[in-house]
Structure formats: structure tokens, C-alpha cells
Amino acid sequence: MSMALFDALLQKLPIGQHVVSLQGEGEPLVHPKFFSLAAKVWQAGHIPYVITNGSLAKSRNLPTVFPMIGISLDTVDADEAERVGRRQLSRVLSNVEHIAAVAGPDRVSIHTVDMGQSLESLRKYLGRLGIKRHIVQPLQTKADYRRNYSIPISIPATSGRPRPCRYITQPNVRFFNIDGIGMPCAYIKDANEFQSIQVMQEEFAVGKVPVVCAGCREIEWASQ
Numbered sequence: 001m002s003m004a005l006f007d008a009l010l011q012k013l014p015i016g017q018h019v020v021s022l023q024g025e026g027e028p029l030v031h032p033k034f035f036s037l038a039a040k041v042w043q044a045g046h047i048p049y050v051i052t053n054g055s056l057a058k059s060r061n062l063p064t065v066f067p068m069i070g071i072s073l074d075t076v077d078a079d080e081a082e083r084v085g086r087r088q089l090s091r092v093l094s095n096v097e098h099i100a101a102v103a104g105p106d107r108v109s110i111h112t113v114d115m116g117q118s119l120e121s122l123r124k125y126l127g128r129l130g131i132k133r134h135i136v137q138p139l140q141t142k143a144d145y146r147r148n149y150s151i152p153i154s155i156p157a158t159s160g161r162p163r164p165c166r167y168i169t170q171p172n173v174r175f176f177n178i179d180g181i182g183m184p185c186a187y188i189k190d191a192n193e194f195q196s197i198q199v200m201q202e203e204f205a206v207g208k209v210p211v212v213c214a215g216c217r218e219i220e221w222a223s224q
Helices: 003-012 034-043 057-064 078-083 089-103 120-129 197-205
Strands: 019-022 047-052 069-072 108-114 133-138 161-163 220-222
Touching (some): 019 034, 057 089, 078 089, 089 108
Parallel strands (some): 019 047, 047 069, 108 133
């Protein structure tokens, strides 16, 4: 994302202090001006947050800028990490340990995708580091997610009338993609199919699942 677009998006935020999470597809710290983006968030009166995979050395600088730091970590098993594409695990764990030591474990949140792997070793590891904030989310079942994972993903059975999820009914979050398109959540991977939140609401109102929501675990289902 360009700095000009980022500045424009900051100016569009509603009045008040907000948490601005610098994240997206892939590793956010590869942005050449990542720490400048974080500085702009502070200058605009907001609070920056990030979810990093901890693979880059400059992730060790995060405690100097971010009050809370999110780290994506699905396993501490090297073979499992390799299988799901989380390579260089030893480097990641070294960076996690450094961040927790410098920032303090209370400033670290671990984000884990539950793909059916055992989480016991990971929980013990976090316990040794004193990290208590561990957010575990089930793997999304949308088609765009299934394309990006090499493991089988079961689609839950559904019945009844679809109802809009919390991101639609309680619009406390906005996700802006690299082109600055504002969407209700980060689960929409292909903005080409996205029209507007209003259109999504209208489709749910007539019992239709919007194309961008197909297969999403967040959809609620009510009896007819």
C-alpha cells in the first residue's frame, strides 16, 4: 500500500481513538516503510497493532513502537510447521522469545489457526514464556482459504435461513485491502466479488448468502 493511500485512509476514520492493525496477506513487516506507517498511526491519535509471523529480524524492534504485539504461531513442531508452510521455525521462536523478554509477556498475543494439529506443546511453550493471551481460531472453510492450504478442510453442514454475522450486525471493524477498498472483515480475500456492505445486508435479508461469504464459518443459521 502506498503512503498516500494510507494517509487518506487514516483521514477517513471516524472521530475518536481507534486500534489500527497493520496486517494482511503475508508478512506485514516486508513493507519497506512499515515502521513509518506505525508512526503515522500514532501521529493521527490512534493505537497501532500488528500480527507478525516473527520470521524477520526487524520484528525484534516491535516492542519499541507497539503497545501490544500479535504473533502468528500455529505450532512449535518443526515437521508440522514445514507441512503447513511455516518455515524457519527456529528463527521464529527465537524472535518470539526475544519479543516476550523485551516487551514483557503481557504485551504479546499469540494467534493460532486450529487446523487439527495438537496444541499441547504450543500451550506449554507459551506457559514457559509467561504468555497468557492465546487466541485460537478454527480454519476458515471458505473456498479462497481452501486454495491456500494443503490440508483437507471440511465444510460444515448448514440448514435453515442464513443470518448476517457479527461483522455485519455490529460493524466495529473495517478491513481495507491494498487498494483501499473497505470491507467488513478480513475473511474476504477477493475484492472483485465485493460490492458493498449494504448489498450484503440486502442479500441476507432475503435469505441469500453473499458470494463473498460463501462457506464462511461466521455466518449464523436460523430455523426457517
